[in-house]
Amino acid sequence: MTTTVTPQQGLDPAVRLDLYRTMVLVRTYEMAILREYHADKGPGFDIGKGLIPGEMHLAAGQEPVAAGVCAHLTGDDAVTATHRPHHFAIAHGVDLERMTAEIFGRETGLGRGRGGHMHLFDPDVHFSCSGIIAEGYPPALGQAFAFKRRGTDRIAVAVTGEGASNQGAFHESLNLAALWDLPVVFVVEDNKWGISVPRSASTSVPSNADRAAAYGIPGVRVEGNDVDAVHEAAGELVARARRGEGPSLLEVETLRLLGHFEGDAQGYRPELADVEGEDPIPRYEARLTEAGLLDGATREQVAAEATARVEAAIAFAKDSPLPDPAQATRYVFAEEGSR
Amino acid sequence: MTTTAAPTTRRLNTSKAMAEAIAQEMRANPEVFYMGEDVGPYGGIFGSTTGLFEEFGPSRIIDTPISETAFVGLGIGAAVEGMRPIVELMFADFMGVCLDQIYNHMAKIHFESGGNVKVPMVLTTAVGGGYSDGAQHSQTLWGTFAHLPGMKVVVPSNPADAKGLMTSAIRDDSPVVYMFHKGVMGLPWMAKNRRSVDVVPEGEHVVPIGRAAVAREGTDVTVVTLSLSVHHALDVADTLAEDGISVEVIDLRSLVPLDREAVLSSVAKTGRLVVVDEDYLSFGLSGEIVASVVETDPSLLRAAPKRVAMPDSPIPYAHVLEYAVLPLHDRIEAGIREVLA
């Protein structure tokens, strides 16, 4: 049941431009957060300081995965993401302003400043994420279970990194979803590193598609961090889940363009010098340009639109009030009047 | 009761002191090895294995997959066979994914075997907040480990104790959970308390497990605390000394076994008790300390005791919210003034 998808060129031009737009929006966002994150960490680097304190895991380089998968989803479908969640959040249509406000720890944030960048919850589009590795898989089963019970064709997409594929929760989830035929697409982002540990030192098989086979579900691996190929593979898996044909797994070879988290010097990473040359966005631009779908003016327009949206979201966050310290322990339990 | 090989003025940060104890034990005993996520070339996310990979190589400083149940369990099995594994759980918050191996196996095998099977293993783990790492990466949870019988629990607050307690933990024939607060490690990328770099004995250095330390002597009030909060309490004691208030600070260093004697003798002297705990308020350490005093002799207390702890709420991300719930200087000072009022 293991298939390896190679890039194809037959995709609708409008779809390809949309994929491009999503990737540019994500990249613009990640670079703006990078800028804001480091703006006031000094002197030196103090992780707890600044307008955005705490850990920061950026997804630059992994845009093709989120763009290619989420193109097949609507806000009625669920996505459970990881500690590196921004690309999936944006591609799935999470409210950009409230997400940004959350990252800035503001009262207007998705979690009123309680959650932070690893804990974004947007019930409007059934989006969530977790800082505990692989622990986003099990809740996706439950969302899929609810969608199926209610007789809808909604599905859940559960995301992890390749490092997470060695957790018990990953394997238990594949088995249970297969056993109960749940409409889940499991996505594995293989950026080849789990912090400082390379895939070769963490994972016993070269493809997680093989592990899908062990649970009797289709497994597909897409090489080359290619958004068109991701789009094609995900399209089939999402469609079969919607048809009630059960779960599947999609592993995508992708790229961690930056450190594991900000402040990571990446001394352990021998291929660091090559990383920039593998950036999927310039490569996609070149392909679209070659296909006659993108010219300089469109490129500029896409970039300008992305910048405007991202900077508006950041301005919204910065203009928003901080939470009231007197309310620090509110929202532990459900209360009347809260959503 | 700290044994020191030679007088020294050499200063280390806590993470290097911890790594030094590991290195010394590894040189002396080939059965000792260290295993966990990013403990190899990276040197541990919080510096716990700084320099060890370079000296001992990948067969004894071992990077694992993100499979805590499997590698914590592997440590247990190796310990059962007489090795001395040190297994790192990157954050104590991640206990959830491997708790069964910890509390139903590591902690119970010796008992269930009627004392016939030993598990001489150390589980190291980073704890604590204060840098906006959110609800899943900021907990201390030592009360939870200490509540579950069968494992010793040590919590160093300074470089010398980090070394001495690590030496004891590795040599102990029982499982020891060694919990290091990120804020005491002296990391270059996090706010440091000024005592996170301090004098550390160079040779063999042993701090026995189960003995508290008097971090500061005083006569008016006893502050019982541990880990990073020791430093906050010491700072407050400095401030209050200017007002003529004499604060005694007890650094528990171990939760299991708990040095109740040290608490009682201090409270017998001061008659007043404040417990400062970065763990959740209810059902935990702070209640245990108060109960230890009250059960033994309620007349020792001249005023109701006060607990300054993390409220019973997940730890919020936003800086202003997190600093409202952490047991920091203002709250400690207010607690002390309250029991003195």
Ligand SMILES: Cc1ncc(C[n+]2csc(CCOP(=O)(O)OP(=O)(O)O)c2C)c(N)n1
């Ligand atoms: C249960 C658990 N163990 C360890 C960690 C610490 N940790 C955070 S991210 C990470 C690496 C994850 O690698 P991968 O799944 O490949 O995702 P990537 O970071 O590459 O996106 C680790 C070990 C954690 N958050 N949760």
